[in-house]
Amino acid sequence: xxxxxxxxxxxxxxxxxxxxxxxxxxxxxxxxxxxxxxxxxxxxxxxxxxxxxxxxxxxxxxxxxxxxxxxxxxxxxxxxxxxxxxxxxxxxxxxxxxxxxxxxxxxxxxxxxxxxxxxxxxxxxxxxxxxxxxxxxxxxxxxxxxxxxxxxxxxxxxxxxxxxxxxxxxxxxxxxxxxxxxxxxxxxxxxxxxxxxxxxxxxxxxxxxxxxxxxxxxxxxxxxxxxxxxxxxxxxxxxxxxxxxxxxxxxxxxxxxxxxxxxxxxxxxxxxxxxxxxxxxxxxxxxxxxxxxxxxxxxxxxxxxxxxxxxxxxxxxxxxxxxxxxxxxxxxxxxxxxxxxxxxxxxxxxxxxxxxxxxxxxxxxxxxxxxxxxxxxxxxxxxxxxxxxxxxxxxxxxxxxxxxxxxxxxxxxxxxxxxxxxxxxxxxxxxxxxxxxxxxxxxxxxxxxxxxxxxxxxxxxxxxxxx
Amino acid sequence: xxxxxxxxxxxxxxxxxxxxxxxxxxxxxxxxxx
Numbered sequence: 276x277x278x279x280x281x282x283x284x285x286x287x288x289x290x291x292x293x294x295x296x297x298x299x300x301x302x303x304x305x306x307x308x309x310x311x312x313x314x315x316x317x318x319x320x321x322x323x324x325x326x327x328x329x330x331x332x333x334x335x336x337x338x339x340x341x342x343x344x345x346x347x348x349x350x351x352x353x354x355x356x357x358x359x360x361x362x363x364x365x366x367x368x369x370x371x372x373x374x375x376x377x378x379x380x381x382x383x384x385x386x387x388x389x390x391x392x393x394x395x396x397x398x399x400x401x402x403x404x405x406x407x408x409x410x411x412x413x414x415x416x417x418x419x420x421x422x423x424x425x426x427x428x429x430x431x432x433x434x435x436x437x438x439x440x441x442x443x444x445x446x447x448x449x450x451x452x453x454x455x456x457x458x459x460x461x462x463x464x465x466x467x468x469x470x471x472x473x474x475x476x477x478x479x480x481x482x483x484x485x486x487x488x489x490x491x492x493x494x495x496x497x498x499x500x501x502x503x504x505x506x507x508x509x510x511x512x513x514x515x516x517x518x519x520x521x522x523x524x525x526x527x528x529x530x531x532x533x534x535x536x537x538x539x540x541x542x543x544x545x546x547x548x549x550x551x552x553x554x555x556x557x558x559x560x561x562x563x564x565x566x567x568x569x570x571x572x573x574x575x576x577x578x579x580x581x582x583x584x585x586x587x588x589x590x591x592x593x594x595x596x597x598x599x600x601x602x603x604x605x606x607x608x609x610x611x612x613x614x615x616x617x618x619x620x621x622x623x624x625x626x627x628x629x630x631x632x633x634x635x636x637x638x639x640x641x642x643x644x645x646x647x648x649x650x651x652x653x654x655x656x657x658x659x660x661x662x663x664x665x666x667x668x669x670x671x672x673x674x675x676x677x678x679x680x681x682x683x684x685x686x687x688x689x690x691x692x693x694x695x696x697x698x699x700x701x702x703x704x705x706x707x708x709x710x711x712x713x714x715x716x717x718x719x720x721x722x723x724x725x726x727x728x729x730x731x732x733x734x735x736x737x738x739x740x741x742x
Numbered sequence: 743x744x745x746x747x748x749x750x751x752x753x754x755x756x757x758x759x760x761x762x763x764x765x766x767x768x769x770x771x772x773x774x775x776x
Contacts, residue, residue, distance in 0.1 A: 318761070322761075455758060467747075471743060475743060477744060538757065
């Protein structure tokens with residue numbers, strides 16, 4: 276039963292890829308869906324992209340272990356998404372960019388763009404690999420003990436296939452199906468069967484200590500850590516930016532992000548908290564990553580369990596495909612079109628975009644299959660990218676922000692992350708992300724004051740972005 | 743099922759409905775406009 280439902284679902288995803296491939300004629304079609312993503316498709320795709328295995332199984336497991344404070348990271352991400360919408364959504368749309376380095380060049384200059392591109396390139400393969408790994412692990416559970424390699428090849432193959440065919444439009448439309456399926460499984464079926472079995476709120480309160488229901492019982496240092504993980508990452512998440520670039524209008528992009536955060540992501544956090552609490556009350560002693568599969572096995576009848584498992588698969592796929600597409604854009608747009616062959620024809624750029632997506636997908640699968648240590652290393656190396664948040668904010672909101680200031684900020688972030696990341700030395704006893712974010716904020720401010728932009732350079736910045 | 747459970751499940755149904763109806767409504771508007 277589980278396999279039949281999964282096969283039908285995967286075939287539907289491939290069909291969307293085939294249909295959308297007919298709409299894809301140039302790089303803007305491919306990476307930003309011709310800037311014509313309708314509002315509600317965008318709400319679905321933003322939520323689907325941001326809700327993954329981490330937000331579902333990971334957070335349910337955290338609530339299972341430590342109570343509703345385990346959802347802290349989701350709550351902070353909601354806040355960060357709303358702030359991103361209010362502060363940057365319209366301005367990002369107006370840059371007419373396709374990638375994050377495009378925005379950096381528009382605000383500063385080509386050299387700043389080069390540095391950000393290099394940092395991005397070092398880490399993206401690791402990020403794609405991490406997503407492929409998470410996806411294959413969940414598929415393995417769903418396909419009932421299939422080998423890891425088989426799960427990786429099937430799932431990786433499907434997302435690469437529809438992404439390469441239809442680009443962002445395919446990713447967004449598959450996200451619609453994935454998000455609705457995900458909401459049905461995680462927000463309706465699982466809480467329903469769980470709460471029924473445990474005896475509602477009274478049953479939960481009887482089985483669990485009161486501290487589990489207190490958001491702040493996890494402690495202020497845990498909350499601060501979650502805040503640090505949530506906010507800079509959300510602000511500079513290219514998967515979110517792309518959906519702002521792709522909106523029909525600046526206002527619609529902003530509204531889609533706010534709706535996705537407040538009316539989907541926040542209620543989702545509540546549902547996941549309920550699932551974690553039900554798990555803690557009914558199944559103590561399970562390893563927390565197995566919690567949801569165990570709950571489904573014990574509580575949900577066959578067909579409903581299949582839908583829920585497919586919905587978990589949907590949650591990871593909708594993250595992985597977006598990360599894959601963004602990685603492809605960083606290669607095709609930021610390296611090939613910007614630096615290697617600025618005069619490439621529309622057809623050439625589209626072909627390179629598709630090849631990049633396939634290439635990044637295969638590299639990601641290879642890393643997931645063989646080198647998880649490298650994945651960790653590559654994602655760790657991305658810590659200096661935290662500097663991008665401050666330089667983008669300064670770039671949009673402070674006229675005096677200069678290219679030199681931005682470059683000093685990035686270099687400061689790299690230097691600050693070396694001792695913490697590689698020698699395990701904590702500066703001022705803080706997390707590396709805190710140190711790099713604060714350090715680069717100060718650096719972009721001081722650097723811009725000390726080395727102001729040449730007036731001429733600022734006028735021409737970004738004027739030469741290829742279309 | 744108690745009030746709390748009904749509320750949680752209802753919230754899930756509303757979010758699922760919001761996502762579904764939003765997209766369908768939008769698709770119909772677009773076809774009408776054409």
